[in-house]
Structure formats: structure tokens, C-alpha cells
Amino acid sequence: MTDYKLDYVVAAMGLTEEQKKQIIEQSIREEREEIVDQALSFIENIYVHLPLKRARNAIDPVQRLKLLKYRLVNMNELKFQQEMIGIFAELRDLHTVYLPPMPYQSINFVLPFAIEECYENNQRFYIVSHVNEDFEHESLKQGVIITHWNGVPIERAIELNGLRNYGNNDVRRNHSLNSMTIRSGSKYLIPDEEWLYISYLTANREHYEHRFQWQTWNLPETQAQTNNQAVPHLKAYGSLAVDFETVKLQKIKKGLFAPITKDSQTSYETDFQWSIRTTSYGEFGYIRIHTFMVYDRQKFIQDLIRVLDQLPRDGLIIDVRDNGGGYIEAGEMILQLFTTNKIQPELFQFINTPTTLKIAPEPWKSSIERSLDTGAVYSMGYPIGGHSYYVDEINQYGKKYFGPVLLITDALCYGTTDIFAAGFQDNAIGPILGTNGNTSGGGANVWEYSDLFHPFGFSPLPRNAQIRMAVRRSIRIGNNSGLPLEDFGVIPDYIHNTTRKDLLNANVDLIEKAASILANMKGIHNLPLEVF
Structure with a gap:
């Protein structure tokens, strides 16, 4: 209840300060109950990883939320917000988070x-x-x-x-x-x-x-907030797979420490950097993709194609470390530029519930309907675009770089970057060099609360609190067919432990390691990974 409404009630009814305090407390309690009820509904009926998280983490977020609802009476604001964050943090899923109201978010x-x-x-x-x-x-x-x-x-x-x-x-x-x-x-x-x-x-x-x-x-x-209000064209069935927290930290780091990178010979595009790196093994192209949160993916691809024409043909290093993800289509469209084979996209599934039957688009909706007879936990898997022409869309440009290609990853590669790395490996484009033992394992399509409350009848959360939820899980294709990406991530073919020189001198040892692998690949690129 806003202050001006409260003042009106107090004036009209002649309430005392004690009665005003009671009204405020009741209003706050109702707001908290609304937040808990909606979180409970979403996790129980929409959250695609609930069976996995219950099994792997030995947790019960549904029961914790039910208990929280009955303990609200004696709970102050800070304790309530801490408990909500703790319940979601226990899921260990960067796609599925609770954001407290302002001013905490800012x-x-x-x-x-x-x-x-x-x-x-x-x-x-x-x-x-x-x-x-x-x-x-x-x-x-x-x-x-x-x-x-x-x-x-x-x-x-x-x-x-x-x-x-x-x-x-x-x-x-x-x-x-x-x-x-x-x-x-x-x-x-x-x-x-x-x-x-x-x-x-x-x-x-x-x-x-x-x-x-x-x-x-x-x-x-x-x-x-980094929500859909700041991305006006994002629809309810948007294809985001992103760790918003990493995106936020990148903005803060840029403000605190810019310029962060010290690469020489670097040209700056909107969403990526490129350069030609000189190593003891020769000169190699280098592209650092900072984000897949690109709002014009056709321009993004065309900018990449123009850059690829200027790079040496002895080998290319694609570096996606610290990339928190973005639009899935943007990540999957890039893969076609590095292989003569037709890219097969990763597949996505809903969990089968009456609520997902209500919110899912075709072709998932028909699959969820059939699950009423089969008792299947998950829907059939389809590419994120849903329709058959999506495969043609992500293959519309074809191969543009004709040398060997290597991908560099780390444990902060999340969402679309996880999916991009999985597609790179599953479509046998080239080897992966990791600075950690796997990517982060963010294998899902995330929807904002605002994706749901307008089209599907849910009420907005009080005081601009937010919930983000993994709604469609990613399963892999190719030699890894059917394996979930969530929690497991993509295991690289080679590991490089970051050195002091890497941190203080433009990743010099990391690039040298990548160059040594590329030098041994000349003439054998686009072969199955077992050959490497």
C-alpha cells in the first residue's frame, strides 16, 4: 500500500498511529505471502530442473517455501529477503534466481x-x-x-x-x-x-x-534490473539463456577498471573484439566474444564474416571466457561459419505439467498433451526456434573461415555460451581448450517473471521484485545425444592453468598454448574430434 493511499485511509477513518502501523505490517505481510506463493507455483509447476536439483543437491525448495509462508509473521524484512535468496541459491542454478525489490537491485x-x-x-x-x-x-x-x-x-x-x-x-x-x-x-x-x-x-x-x-x-x-522492460522486443517465448549476474558484474568491472584488456592490434566491434596474435608457432586470428546478448544477430554475423576475411588462414582462436550468454539463436548461428557440415542445433524440453501445457508454444504443447497418456517427465526435444525452418536459418551463410578453429572456454561460460560450446563440440568443429575442467553447466532457456504475468494471468510481484526461471532445458546432440547440459557443462579437450603472465600480459601463455594446438591441426580441420 503506497504512502498516499495510507494517508487517505488514516484521514478518512481517523486511525491512530498504532492502527496505521498495523495496516502497514499487514500490507507487508500480504506482499511477502504473494512473493512466496508465486515462487512456490513457479518452482513446483514450471521449473524444468526440479527433478535434477532434488536428486543432485538433496534439497526440497517446495517444502522450504511452504514453511517460509507460515513463518512470515515474526520475520523482519532483511531476514525474509535473505531466506528467499537462500532458497533459490540452494538450487545452484544461475538461470533461476530471486531478485529482491528495489533498492537492493540497484x-x-x-x-x-x-x-x-x-x-x-x-x-x-x-x-x-x-x-x-x-x-x-x-x-x-x-x-x-x-x-x-x-x-x-x-x-x-x-x-x-x-x-x-x-x-x-x-x-x-x-x-x-x-x-x-x-x-x-x-x-x-x-x-x-x-x-x-x-x-x-x-x-x-x-x-x-x-x-x-x-x-x-x-x-x-x-x-x-536487466529485465524485459529494457529489451522491448523480447517476447514471452524469447530465447534467452544468460547469467544476468555476470552481465551486471561486467558492467561494474568496466566502470571500475576500464580498459580491462591490453591486447595490441585490436579492433572493437559492438559485441566482440578481434586481433592477429603473433606466437612462436606463427600468426593466428583471435576473436573474443564477450556476450551473445545481441539484438541484431544478422548484423552480428555479417560483422563476423567481414572480420574473418581479414584473418590468417593458419588458424583461428575463438575465446568465450567470462561470456554470460544471451540469445541462443545468436550463438547457434555462428557455428555455421566454421564447418562445411550442416549445423544441428541443441534441443530443448519443457517439464510436463498442466501449467507448462498452458504456457508452452508449439510444437512443445502437442508433446506435453501426449504426456498425459504416457506419463513422461519431459516433453519431446526441439530446437529453440521450434519450427523446421530454424535449422535452415542457422545455416543460411555457410562456411566462411577455411582454417582450423579452436575454442577457449572457462567456468564462467554460461547459458548460450554453454550451448555454443556444446554445439561446437557436438558438430565436430574443432577442439576446446579450457582454463577450467568444464563450462558452467547452464543448460536452459530462461524466462523472466514479466514473460509470464501479462500473457498468462499471473500478477506482477510486489515492489518490483523479480523471479527468473529455467523453463526449457537443453539436451545435447551428436555423440553426446540426449545428455543434459545443466550442471555438467562442456568438458574441454585440453586444459590450461592460467598463469601470472596471462593475467598481467594479455593472456600470452594461454594464446601460446592455443597456437601449439592449432599448429598441429593444419590440414586436418573439420574432421571428427577423435582424429585430433
């Missing part, structure tokens, strides 16, 4: 530096990789090694912080590492620490400790 907390992991002699270290230009300190500079966090060894501190993060596998630890210095209000609400002490070693092996306080970093409201 407020973020930052430190003036970022830390990343690297390896030396097979031992893992955490170093300061970026420092805000306005932060001046005599010893805490780029390259120092972080040893302790509030007196806790840094490895253990990252592990403990990871318990509060969404995601599974290595993605959970990587998100934990990111959020050591950048914390989203939509996930953390407020930091637990009023201040913290960072212990570190300089290049001279001198030990120092410094006290920090969190600083607030506010994104504009339209950027903070």
Missing part, C-alpha cells in the same frame, strides 16, 4: 581492486589483477599476492563465500572469487563485514595488511 558494494587466480609450479595463487585508477597505495598494487581475508586463508575464504553463490561446479567458485571484491545487492543485500583486512605479499615477498571499507556502486535502474 545497489552494489565494491573494493578498489579485483583478484584472479593463477598457477605457478602447479600451485594456485590469487593476485590483484586490476586496480582502480583513483586508488593510490604504496604497496597494494597490481600483481601482489593475496594471502588472507579477515585472517582467513584466502582459499578457505573463497570456499566459504561460495556457499552463498548460485551455480554449480567450478562456476560457483569463480563467482565466489569475483564477489570477494564486487558484491551485488540483489544477491548479498548488504555485506556482513563493516570493514575487512586484506593480507598480501609484494613482489619482494614483503608482507602487508590493509583495512578496507566497502564502497557503494550504483548502476542506473534500467541496467540493474
Whole structure:
């Protein structure tokens, strides 16, 4: 109930301050009940990974929400929001999240530096990789090694912080590492620490400790929400597969530490960068795709084709690390540019319930109807476009690059980037070099709450709270036919442990490793992966 309505009621009825307080408390309680009821309905009837998450994580989010509804009376606002976030975080699914109301979504907390992991002699270290230009300190500079966090060894501190993060596998630890210095209000609400002490070693092996306080970093409201109101053409049956939290952190990092990359000979496009990298194995093309959140995929593809004409034919490196995903069609359309074979897209399924029968488009709707007789858990699998002409659409340009191609991934590759990596592997385009043991395992099509409440009769959530939900799960094709992508991700063919030189010198060792693999592939590209 808004203040002006409350004032009107108080004036009209002659209510006391105590009665006004009771009305406010009742209104807040009703708002919380509405949020819990809608979350319960969505998870129980729409959430496509519920059977998987119950089995793998030994959890029961449905029961937790039912219990929460009956415990609302004595729960303050912060505790309620923490409990809602905790229930969704327990799913370990970056597609399926609860976002608390404003102002939590727009407020973020930052430190003036970022830390990343690297390896030396097979031992893992955490170093300061970026420092805000306005932060001046005599010893805490780029390259120092972080040893302790509030007196806790840094490895253990990252592990403990990871318990509060969404995601599974290595993605959970990587998100934990990111959020050591950048914390989203939509996930953390407020930091637990009023201040913290960072212990570190300089290049001279001198030990120092410094006290920090969190600083607030506010994104504009339209950027903070990253919902369909900011993407006007997105329909209810949109093809998004994206980790919005990673997208948000990229915006914050860009503001804090831009320019992040130091690549030479780099041309900048809207959604990707390209360059020609000189290595001890020769010159190779390099394309870094930062996002698949492209609103004009035809222009995106045409820009790529123009760049490919300018790159050496001895080999191409496609780097999708840290790419949180975007539009599935954009990712799948790119694959055709690197193979003479016709690209077969990954397939998507709904869970079979009366609610998904109501919201699913064809051809999934007919499959869900048939499940009433068969008792199947999931619908038939179809390409994200649904219609038969989708395969022709993602193959309309054909092969444009005629040298060997290698893909670089990490555990922050999510959503569409997971699907892109799976398609790269399942269509036998080339080998994958990973800086982690798998991609993040974000195998689903995510729908916003706003995709559902207008077309299908659901009410908007109070105070602009938001729910995002994995609605269609991705299953793989080719040699991996039928395997789910969620939680398992894509396992690379080669592993490279990030080095200090990589972090501080434009990924020089990583590119050298990729070049060595490409050099051995000359003349054998577009053969099945078993040949490599």
C-alpha cells in the first residue's frame, strides 16, 4: 500500500498511529505471502530442473517455501529477503534466481581492486589483477599476492563465500572469487563485514595488511534490473539463456577498471573484439566474444564474416571466457561459419505439467498433451526456434573461415555460451581448450517473471521484485545425444592453468598454448574430434 493511499485511509477513518502501523505490517505481510506463493507455483509447476536439483543437491525448495509462508509473521524484512535468496541459491542454478525489490537491485558494494587466480609450479595463487585508477597505495598494487581475508586463508575464504553463490561446479567458485571484491545487492543485500583486512605479499615477498571499507556502486535502474522492460522486443517465448549476474558484474568491472584488456592490434566491434596474435608457432586470428546478448544477430554475423576475411588462414582462436550468454539463436548461428557440415542445433524440453501445457508454444504443447497418456517427465526435444525452418536459418551463410578453429572456454561460460560450446563440440568443429575442467553447466532457456504475468494471468510481484526461471532445458546432440547440459557443462579437450603472465600480459601463455594446438591441426580441420 503506497504512502498516499495510507494517508487517505488514516484521514478518512481517523486511525491512530498504532492502527496505521498495523495496516502497514499487514500490507507487508500480504506482499511477502504473494512473493512466496508465486515462487512456490513457479518452482513446483514450471521449473524444468526440479527433478535434477532434488536428486543432485538433496534439497526440497517446495517444502522450504511452504514453511517460509507460515513463518512470515515474526520475520523482519532483511531476514525474509535473505531466506528467499537462500532458497533459490540452494538450487545452484544461475538461470533461476530471486531478485529482491528495489533498492537492493540497484545497489552494489565494491573494493578498489579485483583478484584472479593463477598457477605457478602447479600451485594456485590469487593476485590483484586490476586496480582502480583513483586508488593510490604504496604497496597494494597490481600483481601482489593475496594471502588472507579477515585472517582467513584466502582459499578457505573463497570456499566459504561460495556457499552463498548460485551455480554449480567450478562456476560457483569463480563467482565466489569475483564477489570477494564486487558484491551485488540483489544477491548479498548488504555485506556482513563493516570493514575487512586484506593480507598480501609484494613482489619482494614483503608482507602487508590493509583495512578496507566497502564502497557503494550504483548502476542506473534500467541496467540493474536487466529485465524485459529494457529489451522491448523480447517476447514471452524469447530465447534467452544468460547469467544476468555476470552481465551486471561486467558492467561494474568496466566502470571500475576500464580498459580491462591490453591486447595490441585490436579492433572493437559492438559485441566482440578481434586481433592477429603473433606466437612462436606463427600468426593466428583471435576473436573474443564477450556476450551473445545481441539484438541484431544478422548484423552480428555479417560483422563476423567481414572480420574473418581479414584473418590468417593458419588458424583461428575463438575465446568465450567470462561470456554470460544471451540469445541462443545468436550463438547457434555462428557455428555455421566454421564447418562445411550442416549445423544441428541443441534441443530443448519443457517439464510436463498442466501449467507448462498452458504456457508452452508449439510444437512443445502437442508433446506435453501426449504426456498425459504416457506419463513422461519431459516433453519431446526441439530446437529453440521450434519450427523446421530454424535449422535452415542457422545455416543460411555457410562456411566462411577455411582454417582450423579452436575454442577457449572457462567456468564462467554460461547459458548460450554453454550451448555454443556444446554445439561446437557436438558438430565436430574443432577442439576446446579450457582454463577450467568444464563450462558452467547452464543448460536452459530462461524466462523472466514479466514473460509470464501479462500473457498468462499471473500478477506482477510486489515492489518490483523479480523471479527468473529455467523453463526449457537443453539436451545435447551428436555423440553426446540426449545428455543434459545443466550442471555438467562442456568438458574441454585440453586444459590450461592460467598463469601470472596471462593475467598481467594479455593472456600470452594461454594464446601460446592455443597456437601449439592449432599448429598441429593444419590440414586436418573439420574432421571428427577423435582424429585430433
